[in-house]
Amino acid sequence: MATEESSTKATIPPPADPEFKTEPETKIETPKVKEEPVDASETNKITAPEKPAADQLDGAGEVPGNGNPLAETELKVEVQLADLQADPDNPLYSATSFEELNLTDELLKGIHQMNFRKPSKIQEKALPLLLINPPQNMIAQSQSGTGKTAAFSLNILSRVDISNPAPQALVLAPSRELARQILGVISHMGQFIEGLKTMAAVPDPSRRNQKLDAHILVGTPGTVMDQIRRRFIDPKHIQVLVLDEADNMLDQGGLGEQCTRVKSLLTGKFQTVLFSATFPDHVVAFAQKFAPNANVITLAHEELTIEGIKQLCIDCPGEAGKYDVLMKFYGLMSQASSIIFVRKKSTAEELEARMTRDGHKVAQLSGNLEGEARDRVIDAFRSGEAKVLITTNVLARGIDVQSVTMVINFDVPTMANGRDPDPETYLHRIGRTGRFGRVGVALTLIHDKRSWEQLHDIANYYKTDVDPLPANDWDTIEDTITKVIKNSRAGKSTAEMAT
Numbered sequence: 453m454a455t456e457e458s459s460t461k462a463t464i465p466p467p468a469d470p471e472f473k474t475e476p477e478t479k480i481e482t483p484k485v486k487e488e489p490v491d492a493s494e495t496n497k498i499t500a501p502e503k504p505a506a507d508q509l510d511g512a513g514e515v516p517g518n519g520n521p522l523a524e525t526e527l528k529v530e531v532q533l534a535d536l537q538a539d540p541d542n543p544l545y546s547a548t549s550f551e552e553l554n555l556t557d558e559l560l561k562g563i564h565q566m567n568f569r570k571p572s573k574i575q576e577k578a579l580p581l582l583l584i585n586p587p588q589n590m591i592a593q594s595q596s597g598t599g600k601t602a603a604f605s606l607n608i609l610s611r612v613d614i615s616n617p618a619p620q621a622l623v624l625a626p627s628r629e630l631a632r633q634i635l636g637v638i639s640h641m642g643q644f645i646e647g648l649k650t651m652a653a654v655p656d657p658s659r660r661n662q663k664l665d666a667h668i669l670v671g672t673p674g675t676v677m678d679q680i681r682r683r684f685i686d687p688k689h690i691q692v693l694v695l696d697e698a699d700n701m702l703d704q705g706g707l708g709e710q711c712t713r714v715k716s717l718l719t720g721k722f723q724t725v726l727f728s729a730t731f732p733d734h735v736v737a738f739a740q741k742f743a744p745n746a747n748v749i750t751l752a753h754e755e756l757t758i759e760g761i762k763q764l765c766i767d768c769p770g771e772a773g774k775y776d777v778l779m780k781f782y783g784l785m786s787q788a789s790s791i792i793f794v795r796k797k798s799t800a801e802e803l804e805a806r807m808t809r810d811g812h813k814v815a816q817l818s819g820n821l822e823g824e825a826r827d828r829v830i831d832a833f834r835s836g837e838a839k840v841l842i843t844t845n846v847l848a849r850g851i852d853v854q855s856v857t858m859v860i861n862f863d864v865p866t867m868a869n870g871r872d873p874d875p876e877t878y879l880h881r882i883g884r885t886g887r888f889g890r891v892g893v894a895l896t897l898i899h900d901k902r903s904w905e906q907l908h909d910i911a912n913y914y915k916t917d918v919d920p921l922p923a924n925d926w927d928t929i930e931d932t933i934t935k936v937i938k939n940s941r942a943g944k945s946t947a948e949m950a951t
């Protein structure tokens with residue numbers, strides 16, 4: 453894509469071309485939640501940082517304060533977080549404390565152990581509604597990395613009756629990795645609840661024909677469906693059903709069917725809870741059918757992007773030229789942790805082989821890998837042992853590794869037809885960085901008119917800027933990316949930051 457015309461066009465223009473809007477805005481219902489007035493004196497308070505709990509660091513190890521510009525210190529994150537949580541326009545803002553949310557002492561202890569000081573907006577809004585008795589269904593949307601997992605986990609943990617050994621809460625997630633991660637959060641948060649048992653319901657040959665008798669189960673829909681049918685999961689006492697990444701779970705032919713089946717196998721009375729960062733219009737009706745009469749918390753498209761994620765693109769000299777561009781980024785990528793997203797499993801494997809041949813250290817995870825091998829790869833990435841992860845959309849959603857500072861879209865995310873852009877997947881992919889107030893860079897490689905148009909459509913859908921990098925000026929590129937990461941306000945334009 454080196455023609456004059458296309459390189460001018462590669463400047464993904466700022467949004468707001470009203471002609472461009474292809475779909476009506478997502479509006480399920482206005483939130484039925486009242487906003488509390490802000491007490492600035494309380495919210496501006498910056499408390500001295502404590503050592504982050506294991507979950508906060510998410511296995512990424514201590515962030516080295518060694519002058520590496522891509523490795524932020526936790527101190528800076530904490531200070532920035534205090535600012536963000538005091539800003540009513542920020543998704544991390546809240547006017548209340550966890551103490552005011554009617555949680556048990558055991559749960560408050562768990563939350564403090566995880567180093568959560570204040571709830572985020574979604575936690576503050578969703579929890580009171582989730583905890584109402586008799587229980588009400590909920591459909592809730594909030595930006596990536598804003599703490600949805602804790603919101604639904606605290607509800608579950610508040611509702612479980614430890615004296616009853618039967619499964620009482622079931623969480624369904626689209627990938628094995630996400631199910632394991634959610635289980636980790638629930639177990640960590642519930643660590644002070646004596647006698648609490650939690651279990652994963654994901655394919656595991658070592659536990660074949662074994663009853664899943666824990667209070668809380670987290671799994672993938674196919675396995676859960678299978679285990680209920682084979683009577684390894686007793687569905688009679690389930691009182692909460694959560695679908696994380698609910699739009700994905702209800703949309704995809706296979707997953708949607710499996711989730712519906714699981715729901716139909718639950719015989720008692722239960723609360724249905726659907727969470728996601730995205731609820732595209734075409735799944736809203738189904739979501740409302742799946743969770744009837746739900747309380748709804750929703751956001752418009754334009755509110756979905758995260759300020760801390762700096763979105764960039766680079767114009768590559770054709771499809772074949774993308775690899776060389778990627779290689780030029782490798783040094784920057786491997787200083788912290790990065791994820792490279794590709795469209796096809798075969799591309800993931802080819803890229804891994806080529807990068808390894810060229811002497812780079814990378815890990816790769818796609819649906820072609822089997823269960824335990826997948827666990828090893830994701831665990832190595834979480835621990836920081838592997839710094840660069842090549843993956844497909846299988847890990848686009850939900851995965852929370854706080855040390856990820858760069859996401860690279862090697863391929864622009866598209867629908868199954870390969871032609872139409874996929875804004876939801878784009879948002880979830882880039883949301884693997886910039887978690888809970890952190891900053892990150894999301895770089896998309898474009899290489900021809902079509903890929904430029906796809907990215908342009910995505911940028912317009914969210915009314916967001918994707919700034920082009922100067923493809924031939926690597927000093928400026930390095931400088932720009934380093935500044936973005938160093939700058940606690942990554943939402944500013946590249947030009948602003950360069951000054």
Ligand SMILES: Nc1ncnc2c1ncn2[C@@H]1O[C@H](COP(=O)(O)OP(=O)(O)OP(=O)(O)O)[C@@H](O)[C@H]1O
Pocket residue numbers: 507508510567568569570571572575594595596597598599600601602728729849850851852854883884887888
């Ligand atoms: N109140 C809080 N205070 C501090 N950190 C928090 C708080 N709530 C959640 N976190 C942390 O924020 C990170 C992101 O949370 P989580 O994974 O639940 O986001 P999410 O909204 O589910 O994102 P996604 O849409 O990508 O799935 C996690 O590392 C979590 O530990």
